[in-house]
Amino acid sequence: MSAHDAVPVSLAEIARIAGVGRAAVSNWRRRHDSFPTRIGGTDVSPQFSLAEVEQWLRDNGKLADIGGRELLWPRFEALGSRNESGLAIAEAARRMRSSRARIAHPELSPQARDLVAEAARVGREEGPRETFEFLLQRWLETHVRQLSTTPPQLAALMARIALAVRLGPAQGGLTLLDPACGTGHLAAAAVQEYDSPGLEVLACERDPALAALTAGRLDFLAEDRGIRTRIATADTLRDDPFAGAKVDIALCNPPFNERDWGYEELATDQRWTHGLPPRTEPELAWVQHLLSHLKPGGTAVVVLPPAVASRKAGRRIRGSLLRTGALRAVVSLPPGSAQPHSVSLQLWILRTAPDGGPAAAPPSQNALLVDATRFARSGTREPSPDWDGLGSFVLTAMAALDQVDQEPPQGAVRVPLLDLLDDEVDVTPGRYAAAAAEPSRKELAGKWDGFGSLLTDLADHAQRLSALDFEAGTSQTTTTVGDLVKAGALTLRAGQQQPDPAATARGAAVPLLTIADLLHDGTPSGVVPTGSAPAVAEEGDVVVAGVARAFKAWVHEGPPTALGPQLYILRVDAEKLDAHFLAGCLCAPANGRQAGTHASSSSRVDIRRLQVLQLPLERQTVYAETFRRLRAFEELLTASDSAGKGLVSDMSDRLAAGGLTT
Template sequence: MTAADISRLAGVTRATVSNWRRRHPDFPAPAGGTDTSPTYDLDAVRAWLSARGQLPEDTPADRLRTALRTHPGDAELALHLLPVVLAAARLDRGEREALPALRDDALLRWVRSTADDGAKGFPGTADAVYTPEAAGPLRAVLQCVVTDGAEAATDVLAERLLEDTGGTGTYLTPRPLADLMARLLTDSTGAFPVSVLDPACGTGSLLAAAASAGATELHGQDILAAQAAQAAVRLRLSAPETAITVRTGDSLRSDAFKGLTTDAVLCNPPYGVRDWGHDDLAYDQRWAYGVPPKGEPELAWVQHCLAHLAPGGRAVLLMPPAVAERTAGRRIRAQLVRDGALRAVVSLPQGAATPLHIGLHLWVLERPDSQAEAPGTILLVDAAPSENRDLDWATIDNTVLSVWRPYLADQDGYTGAPGIAAAMPVTDLLDEAVDLTPARRIRTASQQALRPALLARQASELYDQLHRTATDLVGLSADGDWPPADDRPRDWRTATVSDLLRGGALSLLHTAPPGRRTRSGPPQPRPEARSGTRPALTAADVFENRPASGTEADLPAGIALPLVQASDVLLTELLGVGRTAVARVAEPGETGCFLGPHLLLFRPDQRRLDPWFLAGFLAAEQNVNAAATGTSIIRVDPRRLRVPLLPLAEQQRYGAAFRSLHELRAAARRADRAAEDVTRLLSTGLTGGALLPRGHGSA
């Protein structure tokens, strides 16, 4: 095993493993590899970690990682195990739990028949061969499915596949961004397209968002067989009733869906790939708006997506901001604008998606209908805040959709939103540069729409709100006297969440597909039909400490959804860039809400565990880091989290402290938002000539 494997096994960083090697003479000597990339004997490493108390609980996921590492050709085997995960997930619970106990020959017979049945639906698995040596990894992956669920097993296989893909320019589309892109496909009546294509689907995040929104036919293609196979499995797990076709290959050079027209397209094209086939595709029929220059691969993807749309169909693409202004692409941009193919450009804040250092754009396109008149305007939206702030997807969603929906309903009458959105006449955009950067165009257009009296009244109201939030913050931060411990930090015995679950001190719930285990007990039954009116608590709601912003209608169909109760502890499951997990106790008004995806719900026995004490220690940074799993998608393994074993009275003292910290953090966030709102409004008013500086005109 490599140093990276050791870091995953121990739940520490690579730097920690390097420190162990340098500082501990008894650290196992390399058993192979090279001087720069040594490998180590698994048993020796496990013994060393165990002796130091650094070996976490041996979970099925850990055993699967070990089984893959010790099997020759482990990356290829990981790919071939993906359809096995899906086949096991589709079995009844009893049949699924019986699989790991089968003899090797019976297990191999079952797997071979399963592979033969599903090979056509999984790119890269048609030539799968399961030898007797594969029995150990097969049993490990099946045990992981039984214990942790099919999604967790898929994540472990994806970790190994990611190391071997060798792909460049391909990045995961974060789920909040994927959901926003999907919502932009909804028409003015609220209907969602039936069929959706993603020609650079990766592991399927955009198609999964489309399925959640209502699409029933999904088509995906990716140049990497490992990515395409993951997409096929993940989509079949999350949307089992949807028609899914996933193929492998280069969509520009070898379109697997040639001749297919769909209602909609979602796409996050490869970033910065210059060798996209310019010389080979110079006379391609897809270039209806002009042959893309070699340095404009994104404009090739734009036209590829338009070519797959039915007339009036819509596409949403994630684009680098330079595509909106580069000189080489201005003729194609002009033709897209002139023909009415480009409907909107939305600028996003930095960090919304990889690459994180730039603010990407969303392009909303529409296949022109020859029977309809070309639109006279294009919507430009600046959803990036004026200052660097933590990503607030609820605010971004609200900013974009609150202008897109009214524009879609009345494109001729839409007047825009000062400083945020403008419906730009096509004739104004067709200048020499054809610069489609929203911020530059909106800044000019918004000056004419400002109303001085209204802006002054809004500024006064925002100042009052800022004063109230600042007063709250000052009151909560008045007492900063926290007594120190003794000469050394306290040292206490701890138990894992897994131990507490077994002892009945708490239960764990998690939104998951039907049949997947969601608590320390039997799987939840398939849910009944829902009305769509009950509120749903999302991961963003917990992270931002705000009321439930979703409804059950926004959640995927066919998903078992737990209901939140008073004193439940909520923990965000996914770890984003530069942030750790957040935990808090459910508010009284959240009782009865559905639990949304990517949230973990801990229900403590309050005779044994104080809820705020539990929330504080579960979200401790060192605790979360030790329980984090995954590579491309990093999530918390809740059963590996640790909690101190303290008397209830002492727990309550810690719980009161954690609650006060939570209230302080919430007040600071409210004050920050209020300050941002008032400064942005005043800046817009001053620079647009609608407001005057204080004391203007006085002696």
């Protein structure tokens, strides 16, 4: 118990443990003299004893619905070492599946071993896989600056590409290789995307903690599915643990810009069939390593920095990859697709000859270059892709890879090898796809027609709204959301931080909307398992964003959507309130200002203080219709602005290309 006593926790961690907001914990601290005293930190960021906090929460009935996972994580974090905490989580995963499992990591400290036993007990009670994924996600969040992981959406896209592009049936099942697996995001995605039996996964990672966590993750995924896994801890390029193995697909997100990759000792390695990679081109060593492991017709998808497509030092190898048909396609991703998030990374799609004979250029004598950078989400502080649009576009482009008579979608272009095999051998998609994406006369005419229709609708709404008249000097009675809740006219529910990562959700799921999504484009960016979210907006509910920088209210339409922190559901009694009337009253800017704290743009808005007109239901309907028209006018303004800017861009491209007749 003494080790437990020594574990410090912050106010934010206490809030997570209790399943409440940090403000609630601060209130407990002020209102209850019995709340544990600070044992460390500062007045601004105090720390408390985990044991004392747990006891206080239990004594005050604050842990009724919270499991033991939240209490586990601070103890793992208190181990201090990234490696020891990672190995301890992996060891706990093994013990969750089998209480008789032998210790695989004897170097763990006695404190870590005790924690492993406790975590295994909690996992067997609350769900082994869910507990492991919870601890793994917390570990990744804590050490995010020391790790480079593949986002689950990108991992899933890479797996789908590889499965779609691979030629021929897999004999006796499918074999997958990830030679730089990290914590297993790519391998896990492939397991989830491949539904047929007989999958074998070969994965390698030089960091023992990461390799152990990959093994834990894949062992859970492999349960009851007949999946075989082999996870090795080694430096793949220098000491390949799977030398001679041939696989159907390979996925890889290798380390970038590593000069010490083994250039001297590997100078005569037989894998370099396209040429010895220069010391400054380790990524091309990974490319050839993947190709050396592919079966005939096998496919590899690898994440690479954009400079690999054009650097002078690698042009000879790029030329060989093109001439032999090994490099089939290059996809430029939007910034934010993976670390480093500020860079537009690329996917290289590689494939070996299907007959097992000498590789040769494809019959079409071209490569598919895909510029998907336009799928970046606008209006965001941090780069972030529109994953749904990106995935659909890239997979549509890949469907045209081997179909010479099928035209690739706009933004993708088949480039003849003769055009690529020049002095630079530059395979950057934007260099070729931009010219191919110039709109035709018919497309431009269609865009102008669409823009004109938008302006017509906008003028119609403007005419109707401008005709509205308001009585002078009248003061209408108002009430508050809080009073309406007390009167039973509506119910109020608050969104919360989800306990499980959306990316690892399996089975039935609902979209997850967060404040960050609203600041982007309003599209939910995650999912959560059905039944796990405390607040799910249904058709007709009013949703309110309770933070100043994103304050808005609207009537939810479409499928059920889970809400994250600082988002609220107002479910009205239809006999007392019109939902569109309520949303219109709430979203008035003056309403948000008077109910906010005014401290900063990130200040919260007190939802219960928002004002609502007091009107009979029949009058609410009139207001509701006008509010709807006002929202439609706003949407048309936004659409017109976007369409107008797009036309300016398209017209500029066409004018710069010449051919003007008048």
